[in-house]
Amino acid sequence: MSEQVLKVTDLTTCYGSISAIKSISFYALDREIVGIVGPNGAGKTTLLESIAGSVQPLEGIIEFLGHRIEHWSVLKRRQLGLMLIPQEANIFPMMSVKKNLEVSVILSDRDKREELISYAYELFPILYERRKQIASTLSGGQQRMLAVGIGIASNARVMLIDEPSIGLAPKLVTKFFETLKKIRDDTKKTIVLSEQNIKVLNIADRLFGLEAGEIRFDERKENLSRDAVKDLYLGSIS
Amino acid sequence: MGGILSLPVLGVAVIYGITGIPNFAIGVIGVFGGFVTWYFLSYSMGLAIAIGVGVCFIIGWIVQRVLLTPISEMGGDATLFFIITIAVGFVFEGMLRAIFPRPNISLELPRIGTISFAGYSVEGFKIIALLFAIGTLIIIRLMEEHTEVGKSWQATSQNLKLAKLIGIKTTQVFSIASGIGCALACIGAIFWGSLYNLQLSSGWDLGFLGFIVAVVGGIGNIWGGLISALIMGMVMSFSGYLLGGEWQSVILYCIVILVLIIAPKGILGSERSL
Ligand SMILES: Nc1ncnc2c1ncn2[C@@H]1O[C@H](COP(=O)(O)OP(=O)(O)O)[C@@H](O)[C@H]1O
Ligand SMILES: [Mg+2]
Numbered sequence: 001m002s003e004q005v006l007k008v009t010d011l012t013t014c015y016g017s018i019s020a021i022k023s024i025s026f027y028a029l030d031r032e033i034v035g036i037v038g039p040n041g042a043g044k045t046t047l048l049e050s051i052a053g054s055v056q057p058l059e060g061i062i063e064f065l066g067h068r069i070e071h072w073s074v075l076k077r078r079q080l081g082l083m084l085i086p087q088e089a090n091i092f093p094m095m096s097v098k099k100n101l102e103v104s105v106i107l108s109d110r111d112k113r114e115e116l117i118s119y120a121y122e123l124f125p126i127l128y129e130r131r132k133q134i135a136s137t138l139s140g141g142q143q144r145m146l147a148v149g150i151g152i153a154s155n156a157r158v159m160l161i162d163e164p165s166i167g168l169a170p171k172l173v174t175k176f177f178e179t180l181k182k183i184r185d186d187t188k189k190t191i192v193l194s195e196q197n198i199k200v201l202n203i204a205d206r207l208f209g210l211e212a213g214e215i216r217f218d219e220r221k222e223n224l225s226r227d228a229v230k231d232l233y234l235g236s237i238s
Numbered sequence: 239m240g241g242i243l244s245l246p247v248l249g250v251a252v253i254y255g256i257t258g259i260p261n262f263a264i265g266v267i268g269v270f271g272g273f274v275t276w277y278f279l280s281y282s283m284g285l286a287i288a289i290g291v292g293v294c295f296i297i298g299w300i301v302q303r304v305l306l307t308p309i310s311e312m313g314g315d316a317t318l319f320f321i322i323t324i325a326v327g328f329v330f331e332g333m334l335r336a337i338f339p340r341p342n343i344s345l346e347l348p349r350i351g352t353i354s355f356a357g358y359s360v361e362g363f364k365i366i367a368l369l370f371a372i373g374t375l376i377i378i379r380l381m382e383e384h385t386e387v388g389k390s391w392q393a394t395s396q397n398l399k400l401a402k403l404i405g406i407k408t409t410q411v412f413s414i415a416s417g418i419g420c421a422l423a424c425i426g427a428i429f430w431g432s433l434y435n436l437q438l439s440s441g442w443d444l445g446f447l448g449f450i451v452a453v454v455g456g457i458g459n460i461w462g463g464l465i466s467a468l469i470m471g472m473v474m475s476f477s478g479y480l481l482g483g484e485w486q487s488v489i490l491y492c493i494v495i496l497v498l499i500i501a502p503k504g505i506l507g508s509e510r511s512l
Pocket of ligand 2: 044
C-alpha cells in the first residue's frame with residue numbers, strides 16, 4: 001500500500017454558528033484520484049478550502065507529507081506542495097491566457113517552467129490557440145481548462161480541484177475527466193476532486209461520500225455501486 | 239493643477255487597485271514627506287527629495303503591514319477602513335505639528351518657469367509632474383508585461399484568493415503597493431509645495447482631492463484617474479478664471495456629483511485592476 005500524503009482527522013469548520021463540516025476524517029494516498037461526492041451544500045467546498053487554508057477550521061488535524069499544517073498559512077501549505085483550484089473565480093480574468101499560466105509557475109523551478117506551460121498547452125490545445133485572448137472572454141468550458149492549466153503550472157504534489165465539471169456540456173465532461181486521469185498518470189501526482197457528476201466514478205480510485213457535512217461512505221471504486229452514489233444525491237428517505 | 243493632482247491620484251489608484259483598500263491617509267503621509275524634504279533641503283536637493291520620498295515609502299509599507307493588511311484579513315469593510323485611515327491621517331498630521339513647529343512652508347526648488355503652448359502658458363512644474371505620472375504608469379505597465387514582480391501585482395489585484403493559492407506573497411505585494419502609493423503622494427506634495435505652499439493640513443486637501451478625482455476616473459483604473467486628473471485640473475483653473483477662486487471648489491464638486499450620478503463607476507469604469 002502506498003503512503004498517505006494527506007490525512008485529515010476530525011475536522012470541523014463553521015461559518016458563524018453553523019458547522020458546514022462536522023468531525024470529518026479523510027485521507028488521500030500517493031498518486032491516487034479521490035473523488036469527494038455529495039449534493040449541493042454537502043460541505044465539499046468547505047472541506048477543500050479548509051485543507052488549502054483559505055478557510056480556518058474550528059478543530060481537527062490536517063497532516064500533509066508528515067507535517068501538521070492546520071495552522072499554516074495558505075502560502076506555506078502551497079510551498080510544501082498543496083494546491084487548490086477553487087470552484088469559482090479560479091482564473092485571473094483580465095489577463096491573457098498565456099499570462100495566467102506564466103504567473104502560476106511562480107513557485108516552480110526556473111528550468112521547469114517552460115515545460116509545465118507546454119504541458120498545459122499539450123493537454124488543452126485550445127488554450128494554446130487562444131493564448132493571447134483575455135481569460136474572461138473564454139467560454140465557460142475553456143475557463144475550466146485554464147483553471148486546471150493553472151493547477152498544472154503550479155506543479156503541486158497534491159492538486160485539490162473543486163467541482164471541475166460544473167457547467168460543462170455532458171459531452172465535454174467525459175473528455176475532461178479523462179484528461180485529469182492523464183495528468184495523474186503523466187505527472188504521478190495526487191488529485192482530489194469534488195464532484196456532483198456521477199461520471200467521476202470512471203476515473204476515481206476511491207470515492208468519499210459527503211452529505212450535510214458528514215461522511216456517508218468511504219469506499220474503493222470497485223466496492224461501490226452507482227446506486228449507492230445516486231442515493232446520496234436523492235437523499236435516503238427512510 | 240491637473241498635472242500635480244495626477245500624482246496623488248495615481249497613488250490612490252495604485253493602492254486601491256492592488257489592495258482594494260481605500261487609504262484616506264495617503265495625502266497626509268505625502269505632505270509629511272514634503273515637510274521632511276523641506277527640512278533637509280538646505281543640505282542637498284536630491285538627497286532631501288530622496289529622504290522625503292523614502293520616508294513615505296516606509297510609512298506606507300509599515301501602515302499597510304501592521305495595520306491595514308491584518309484588518310483586511312479579518313474581513314474589515316469599507317466603513318472600518320474609512321475611519322481607521324482617517325485616524326492614521328490625524329496621527330501623522332499631529333506628528334507634523336509636534337515635529338515641525340511651522341504651520342506653512344514653501345519648498346525652494348529651482349524654478350523652471352512657464353512653458354507657452356498654443357497661447358496658454360503653463361508652469362513647467364505642472365508639465366514635469368504630469369510627465370512623471372505618465373512615466374510611472376508606463377513603467378508599471380512594462381513591469382506587468384515583462385517581469386515576475388509585475389505579473390504578481392497584476393494577479394493579486396485581479397484575484398487575491400487565487401494569487402495566494404498559487405503562491406504569491408500577497409502580503410508583501412500589498413506593502414509595496416502602499417509604499418509606492420505614499421511615495422507618489424509625497425512627490426505630488428513636493429511639487430505642490432514648490433509651486434504653492436504646504437500647510438500642516440494640506441494633506442487632507444491633497445488626499446481627498448486625489449480620492450475624488452480617482453473615483454471620478456473610475457477608482458482603481460489608473461488611466462481613468464489620469465484623464466480625470468487632467469479634466470478636473472482644467473475645470474478648476476477655468477472656473478477659477480471665470481468666477482474667481484472662491485467658486486472653484488463649488489463648481490468642481492458639483493461637477494463631481496453630476497458625473498457620479500450619470501456614471502456611478504466613473505468615467506472609465508472601475509474594474510478594479512491595474
Ligand atoms: N461563506 C459562507 N458563509 C456561510 N455559510 C456558508 C458559506 N459557505 C458555505 N456555507 C454553508 O456551508 C454548507 C456547505 O457548503 P459548501 O461547502 O459550499 O458545500 P458544497 O461545496 O458541497 O456545495 C452549506 O450549508 C452552505 O450554505
Ligand atoms: Mg461547492
